[in-house]
Amino acid sequence: MSNRSQRFMKLGAFLPAPGHHIAAWRHPDSQPAGGLDFDYYRSLALTAERGKFDMIFLSDGAGIRTHYKDEDELSRWGRMVHFEPLTLLSALAVVTKHIGLTATASTTYNEPFHIARKFASLDYLSGGRSGWNVVTSVTDLEAQNFNLERQPTHAVRYARAREFMVVAAKLWDSWEDDCFLYDKAAGRFFEPDKLHIPYHDGEFFKVRGPLNVARPPQGYPVIVQAGSSEDGQDFAAQWAEVVFTAQQTLEQAQAFYSGIKAQLSRYGRQPDELVVMPGVFPVVGRTSMEAEEKYEQLQALVDPAVGMGLLTGLLGDVDLSDYPVDGPLPELPVTEGSTSRQQLVYDQARHQGLTIRELYLSVSGARGHRFILGSPEEIADQLEEWFIHRGADGFNIMPPYLPGGLDDFVDLVVPVLQKRGLFRNEYEGGTLRENLGLKRPVNQHLLVKG
Amino acid sequence: MSNRSQRFMKLGAFLPAPGHHIAAWRHPDSQPAGGLDFDYYRSLALTAERGKFDMIFLSDGAGIRTHYKDEDELSRWGRMVHFEPLTLLSALAVVTKHIGLTATASTTYNEPFHIARKFASLDYLSGGRSGWNVVTSVTDLEAQNFNLERQPTHAVRYARAREFMVVAAKLWDSWEDDCFLYDKAAGRFFEPDKLHIPYHDGEFFKVRGPLNVARPPQGYPVIVQAGSSEDGQDFAAQWAEVVFTAQQTLEQAQAFYSGIKAQLSRYGRQPDELVVMPGVFPVVGRTSMEAEEKYEQLQALVDPAVGMGLLTGLLGDVDLSDYPVDGPLPELPVTEGSTSRQQLVYDQARHQGLTIRELYLSVSGARGHRFILGSPEEIADQLEEWFIHRGADGFNIMPPYLPGGLDDFVDLVVPVLQKRGLFRNEYEGGTLRENLGLKRPVNQHLLVKG
Structure with a gap:
């Protein structure tokens, strides 16, 4: 212990x-x-x-x-x-x-x-x-x-x-960290050698x-x-x-x-x-x-409409409205959302053989x-x-x-x-x-x- | 009174x-x-x-x-x-x-x-x-x-x-203002008619x-x-x-x-x-x-270097370092900074006949x-x-x-x-x-x- x-x-x-x-x-x-x-x-x-x-x-x-x-x-x-x-x-x-x-x-x-x-x-x-x-x-x-x-x-x-x-x-x-002197008598607020101006110039950002x-x-x-x-x-x-x-x-x-x-x-x-x-x-x-x-x-x-919306979001914006709510989850395309979470939810449905309704209830919490x-x-x-x-x-x-x-x-x-x-x-x-x-x-x- | x-x-x-x-x-x-x-x-x-x-x-x-x-x-x-x-x-x-x-x-x-x-x-x-x-x-x-x-x-x-x-x-x-109902029993969080989605589409901004x-x-x-x-x-x-x-x-x-x-x-x-x-x-x-x-x-x-820097900023990034500090303010170009403030400081110097030093001291506060x-x-x-x-x-x-x-x-x-x-x-x-x-x-x- x-x-x-x-x-x-x-x-x-x-x-x-x-x-x-x-x-x-x-x-x-x-x-x-x-x-x-x-x-x-x-x-x-x-x-x-x-x-x-x-x-x-x-x-x-x-x-x-x-x-x-x-x-x-x-x-x-x-x-x-x-x-x-x-x-x-x-x-x-x-x-x-x-x-x-x-x-x-x-x-x-x-x-x-x-x-x-x-x-x-x-x-x-x-x-x-x-x-x-x-x-x-x-x-x-x-x-x-x-x-x-x-x-x-x-x-x-x-x-x-x-x-x-x-x-x-x-x-x-x-x-x-120890840059600031606050030296009132000398009029020196900070130590110049301890300031490092970034002058970043990259692919997405240019930041001085x-x-x-x-x-x-x-x-x-x-x-x-x-x-x-x-x-x-x-x-x-x-x-x-x-x-x-x-x-x-x-x-x-x-x-x-x-x-x-x-x-x-x-x-x-x-x-x-x-x-x-x-x-x-x-x-x-x-x-x-x-x-x-x-x-x-x-x-x-749980409101069924909210459950379906939650699932749509977790699966990356896919539209499930054409599929029966008490039927299985269809094959889904890979999207540009959160790819790891999509796979996890998808695998859960497949592994446990869940219907769409069972799946959204299982992820409602x-x-x-x-x-x-x-x-x-x-x-x-x-x-x-x-x-x-x-x-x-x-x-x-x-x-x-x-x-x-x-x-x-x-x-x-x-x-x-x-x-x-x-x-x-x-x-x-x-x-x-x-x-x-x-x-x-x-x-x-x-x-x-x- | x-x-x-x-x-x-x-x-x-x-x-x-x-x-x-x-x-x-x-x-x-x-x-x-x-x-x-x-x-x-x-x-x-x-x-x-x-x-x-x-x-x-x-x-x-x-x-x-x-x-x-x-x-x-x-x-x-x-x-x-x-x-x-x-x-x-x-x-x-x-x-x-x-x-x-x-x-x-x-x-x-x-x-x-x-x-x-x-x-x-x-x-x-x-x-x-x-x-x-x-x-x-x-x-x-x-x-x-x-x-x-x-x-x-x-x-x-x-x-x-x-x-x-x-x-x-x-x-x-x-x-x-009165959009939110919080109606737990009916499952109705807000009144749909009282939500107004902007869908703004303008010259600088497109904001849904x-x-x-x-x-x-x-x-x-x-x-x-x-x-x-x-x-x-x-x-x-x-x-x-x-x-x-x-x-x-x-x-x-x-x-x-x-x-x-x-x-x-x-x-x-x-x-x-x-x-x-x-x-x-x-x-x-x-x-x-x-x-x-x-x-x-x-x-x-007031540190003279700081006073000069302050004036440079108020006048819109103009470089005054070539002018004698105890001489008059030179003619200045209009810049893209704060135009109204530049004019105000410039007029003050002209009106009162101030030197550069007198001018920066007058604006130090x-x-x-x-x-x-x-x-x-x-x-x-x-x-x-x-x-x-x-x-x-x-x-x-x-x-x-x-x-x-x-x-x-x-x-x-x-x-x-x-x-x-x-x-x-x-x-x-x-x-x-x-x-x-x-x-x-x-x-x-x-x-x-x-």
């Missing part, structure tokens, strides 16, 4: 209002207007911090990404308006002390100067608790908010993302710099990434410090875990420089029967992530198994509905994990990096200086 | 760390690292709110805009790293209750979807206290952070800005929408604008609800005031739909002699804005004169250094203004619009419906 307790699992609280289940907003205890209610998010953040979570994780889209055929169908969904994550996390930085704050931002529809700057600003506001979930976006609906008809190809999005990271790192490294924010407290925000395609894994091997991934079985998780860690060496990195956190959708009851009842309550609230259900001990068993057997370094917890699903996890499951020596009783450090066990990146100009 | 007290002056607190005077960071009481210190800004915000200011105003650049010939010269400036305003104001929203929060963002280097969304998010975080200072940016240095060598022409920047506003308004009006934030509490954030050129005034007449302007004399201020208000009718607007707020740089002492001493203390700290100095009563007299004689509806106060210059204004000048019935004792409303006396804009789709 004492050896095992040296390695704590890491936990993310993935908190979209009003929860992850597609019918969460219809749950009697959910707050459907929570997406734009700061008191709601303040309360969620304080609960997650009470549960010693490493970070709050906010997904995001540069627009509504829901697949719908008309406004009437869209009105059956319950999550189309919410805070923009960088503004929300800046506000949450003030009311929290320890928990990390990870926002999603797209490299496809943003400029590196703005993104590098906003995350640096958040890192200062939070005293070194910022994380950036780097996404390349996956829908044409988002592209259409930025002068495009269709999103760039998967390959182009990743090529742009790779250069985006190079530019962001150059901007964060503009000023060495320097950044107008000093080097962030963490050096760089913690880089999180969720792409599991071949391009996605290569990107992760170079840049990611946390990988958020969808894995269904321990064997798949172990293969992904060892595979992605092995790829780090290609970029001169060590296995412990990457934290692997599969997504987990936990339905927690005081007993497994109570958990079953909670799940059935949500499943009974976890959406392709791992679905676990049971008593606190049973939930802890399932997390422990993957953690001990190197399928995961931790988990991004996706509560079915909020705030209840988060309360259940914090009040019922966390104490079991702590008792087993699997999870911290107190935060280890002051920054997100310190809590995740990640080193602070050295300024690239010091590496050159040697 | 009773009639006059019906009209209160409006006050903005323009708060760049470490203050407006170019040598502020060298002042013994200034905090040169304040630009990235949240506790510093929290304290400033609470002081401004204690003084019943309408709003905090944060200027911004999409990059360092300082004019310098090398890193050594740049190191003599004291304000090149600071928080990004939208993240900072989101955090300040949590620690304040009444004061408005106005951030600058450029229409030239941003996309309307991101900007409309972030201000809508800030408006929700603050309960309706957001303001957007719309700028088109004025330097090539910023353009060079966004794939360009030079900034677009003044005319192109304004054409883009006008379309940008049209798109932003369409996005804010995507959802009618809808926004993924509901209509802001204020309808739109308060629109602030500072351009005083012909293009700038036309833009203000159409869109601005607060104009921040640089005026030197009462006669000039009155001409600007009546001129800009007269232009509103071109866009079907009434004179009281625009609040005119000249910038004022106040040096406040308990006596006028103490004020003189405070000013001289700052003037003595107010930078072309109105400079007033004296005891609290004398300061109040000067504000009252412009306010009573319709040179201003209020003032954007530019403290020489922080926090001292703001403390002086709040503790010494505000009580005099209140005693004279010129300024509020308590906030009138809960939103920035209510405090400024501005109406909440009606959704354009309701205007069409009639």
Whole structure:
């Protein structure tokens, strides 16, 4: 036990209002207007911090990404308006002390100067608790908010993302950590030799710099990434410090875990420089029967039109309306969306012989992530198994509905994990990096200086 | 007195760390690292709110805009790293209750979807206290952070800005105010007829929408604008609800005031739909002699290289290094920067027969804005004169250094203004619009419906 307790699992609280289940907003205890209610998010953040979570994780889209055929169908969904994550996390930085704050931002529809700057600003506001979930976006609906008809190809999005990271790192490294002198008498604000103007000139970006924010407290925000395609894994091997991934079985998780860690060496990195956190959708009851009842309550609230729309999105914008809902999933083309997730959902349907209806019901909660259900001990068993057997370094917890699903996890499951020596009783450090066990990146100009 | 007290002056607190005077960071009481210190800004915000200011105003650049010939010269400036305003104001929203929060963002280097969304998010975080200072940016240095060598022409920047506003308004009006039903039983999140997808297709922007934030509490954030050129005034007449302007004399201020208000009718607007707020740089002492001493203390700290750089920037990137510093200002070309400010500074030099050195010292504090100095009563007299004689509806106060210059204004000048019935004792409303006396804009789709 004492050896095992040296390695704590890491936990993310993935908190979209009003929860992850597609019918969460219809749950009697959910707050459907929570997406734009700061008191709601303040309360969620304080609960997650009470549960010693490493970070709050906010997904995001540069627009509504829901697949719908008309406004009437869209009105059956319950999550189309919410805070923009960088503004929300800046506000949450003030009311929290320890928990990390990870926002999603797209490299496809943003400029590196703005993104590098906003995350640096958040890192200062939070005293070194910022994380950036780097996404390349996956829908044409988002592209259409930025002068495009269709999103760039998967390959182009990743090529742009790779250069985006190079530019962001150059901007964060503009000023060495000890650059600022504040010497009032000599009139010298900073040490000129410790300013490095990027003058980046590449394929996608020409960015002069320097950044107008000093080097962030963490050096760089913690880089999180969720792409599991071949391009996605290569990107992760170079840049990611946390990988958020969808894995269904321990064997798949172990293969992904060892595979992605092995790829780090290609970029001169060590296995412990990457934290692997599969997504987990936990339905927690005081007993497994109570958990079953909670799940059935949500499943009974799924609107068929919303279920079909969800499936359409997960499969990459394919139109299933011509196929019988109680028949099998047809053969599908490869699209330019999230290729790894499409394959995962497709394989699940084939493997389990599911009809279209059974398939959308099966993804209404976890959406392709791992679905676990049971008593606190049973939930802890399932997390422990993957953690001990190197399928995961931790988990991004996706509560079915909020705030209840988060309360259940914090009040019922966390104490079991702590008792087993699997999870911290107190935060280890002051920054997100310190809590995740990640080193602070050295300024690239010091590496050159040697 | 009773009639006059019906009209209160409006006050903005323009708060760049470490203050407006170019040598502020060298002042013994200034905090040169304040630009990235949240506790510093929290304290400033609470002081401004204690003084019943309408709003905090944060200027911004999409990059360092300082004019310098090398890193050594740049190191003599004291304000090149600071928080990004939208993240900072989101955090300040949590620690304040009444004061408005106005951030600058450029229409030239941003996309309307991101900007409309972030201000809508800030408006929700603050309960309706957001303001957007719309700028088109004025330097090539910023353009060079966004794939360009030079900034677009003044005319192109304004054409883009006008379309940008049209798109932003369409996005804010995507959802009618009473669109959201949250009807859990019927599975109906919103009323389909009250969603208006923009499908904007224009010269600069093609933006589908809808926004993924509901209509802001204020309808739109308060629109602030500072351009005083012909293009700038036309833009203000159409869109601005607060104009921040640089005026030197009462006669000039009155001409600007009546001129800009007269232009509103071109866009079907009434004179009281625009609040005119000249910038004022106040040096406040308990006596006028103490004020003189405070000013001289700052003037003595001006580094000649910094003074020359400031002048170069105000005059639109012109190189003055070949001209003797104690000689007259040469004839200058018109550039693509801030044309109105160039003219103002140029006229000042000509009118007063200033040498280059005298000119940069004269703008080291107010930078072309109105400079007033004296005891609290004398300061109040000067504000009252412009306010009573319709040179201003209020003032954007530019403290020489922080926090001292703001403390002086709040503790010494505000009580005099209140005693004279010129300024509020308590906030009138809960939103920035209510405090400024501005109406909440009606959704354009309701205007069409009639």
